[in-house]
Amino acid sequence: MRVRYLADATLAALVLFCAACHQRGTNTISQPRFAVELPEMPGGQRVHYVTVMEPSGTSSLLPCAALRRLSLMDAPRPVPESLQLDYAVDGSRVLVTAYLLFDQGDAQRRFDSHHKQRLGVYSARLNESVSLADLRKAGFEPFTIKVVTAKPSTPTHPTLLSKAPSIRIGLESEDRESYTLALHNISSKAVTGVVIGTGREGDYGMKESTGPHLLIPGGGTYRCDWGLTHSGRVTPHGFGEDQVSITISVEGALFDGGSFEGDVAAVAPLEARRTGYEAQRQRVARMFDSVLREASLTDELKVGRIRLEVSKLPSEADPATLQAVRSFFANSRQLPGAAELGMWIRMGIENERQNTLTGLAEFERGRTSGRGPSLAQWWKTWSGK
Numbered sequence: 001m002r003v004r005y006l007a008d009a010t011l012a013a014l015v016l017f018c019a020a021c022h023q024r025g026t027n028t029i030s031q032p033r034f035a036v037e038l039p040e041m042p043g044g045q046r047v048h049y050v051t052v053m054e055p056s057g058t059s060s061l062l063p064c065a066a067l068r069r070l071s072l073m074d075a076p077r078p079v080p081e082s083l084q085l086d087y088a089v090d091g092s093r094v095l096v097t098a099y100l101l102f103d104q105g106d107a108q109r110r111f112d113s114h115h116k117q118r119l120g121v122y123s124a125r126l127n128e129s130v131s132l133a134d135l136r137k138a139g140f141e142p143f144t145i146k147v148v149t150a151k152p153s154t155p156t157h158p159t160l161l162s163k164a165p166s167i168r169i170g171l172e173s174e175d176r177e178s179y180t181l182a183l184h185n186i187s188s189k190a191v192t193g194v195v196i197g198t199g200r201e202g203d204y205g206m207k208e209s210t211g212p213h214l215l216i217p218g219g220g221t222y223r224c225d226w227g228l229t230h231s232g233r234v235t236p237h238g239f240g241e242d243q244v245s246i247t248i249s250v251e252g253a254l255f256d257g258g259s260f261e262g263d264v265a266a267v268a269p270l271e272a273r274r275t276g277y278e279a280q281r282q283r284v285a286r287m288f289d290s291v292l293r294e295a296s297l298t299d300e301l302k303v304g305r306i307r308l309e310v311s312k313l314p315s316e317a318d319p320a321t322l323q324a325v326r327s328f329f330a331n332s333r334q335l336p337g338a339a340e341l342g343m344w345i346r347m348g349i350e351n352e353r354q355n356t357l358t359g360l361a362e363f364e365r366g367r368t369s370g371r372g373p374s375l376a377q378w379w380k381t382w383s384g385k
Helices: 009-020 133-138 264-292 299-312 319-328 338-367 375-382
Strands: 002-005 034-038 048-052 058-063 082-090 093-101 116-125 129-131 144-149 159-162 167-174 178-185 191-197 204-208 221-227 232-235 238-241 247-255 259-262
Touching: 034 082, 034 093, 048 058, 048 082, 093 133, 116 129, 116 133, 116 144, 159 167, 167 247, 178 191, 178 247, 191 221, 191 264, 204 221, 204 264, 247 264, 259 264, 264 299, 264 319, 264 338, 264 375, 299 338, 299 375, 319 338, 338 375
Parallel strands: 002 058, 159 247
Antiparallel strands: 034 048, 034 144, 058 082, 082 093, 093 116, 129 144, 167 178, 178 221, 191 204, 191 247, 232 238, 247 259
């Protein structure tokens, strides 16, 4: 099932690019027929669309803070965190099931049945609208959604540019949510990261490979979705979208072996985050190797030791790591300042810390069945050694 996390417009573009970029296989997948138009919300969420995938369906999450309350007296107890909408196609209709989600402090169980309350089921055909009337029972003002075609009636045909000579960008398809872009690497060097933007401040996305995996092999192609934002006005005939020109550009790319192309200011955060991640990955590897050599400890005790040691690992950008990033770009004057580079380095450091803790939790869950690998076997596989 495809899940959409709906936030403000600028963040939505970044989240969609980072989370939905993916390499696609050659399997034939039927093109979606329908999308659901959700209205502008009081919290600033613009009109937006959710494509209904067939046959798997689609889900979207709206923060309840973005909904309008009928009155403070009607606020439900406990207070729900999100509104989950599940979309499915039934013949010529789109079915929408609404749930309230409650945060009980356990992110792993957020989607369990005990953490959500079903409000109601709604259906509509193409160009029909339906009000989510059951929101009133939960103390929220109902809003109306509309079923529309998955593809826009008037394609936008964005202008596509690349500041990285080795990367050619093409448009493969378009729906109401996003463009599907194809990034062609015409060089023999593998690409480890790319930055895409529209030229508007904050409207950019980064995608990078981690560990031994490469993002785009030499001569290869990478396909990804770029989320669309919508502006316009509501008319008696529905939402009238503004016709705006859109430019999408590859701002820069990082290559395996230590080189880059494109705008230094755009690529530097990606390289800083990668440098922080790699520095922390090496620390984690040394720490794992040290603990695994302690033959007197059981795997359970080793996991506890590793978790403790991970919490002690550095979280700040040390001078050597910061200088490594500057040296990569030959101390270019286009580089962001030390504070911004340090922020991206810390992000990479923290990402690897969280990756390690998540991996340990997965190992422990696998061991509860008694059939999982030993810690040494798991670490060899998980770390890509």
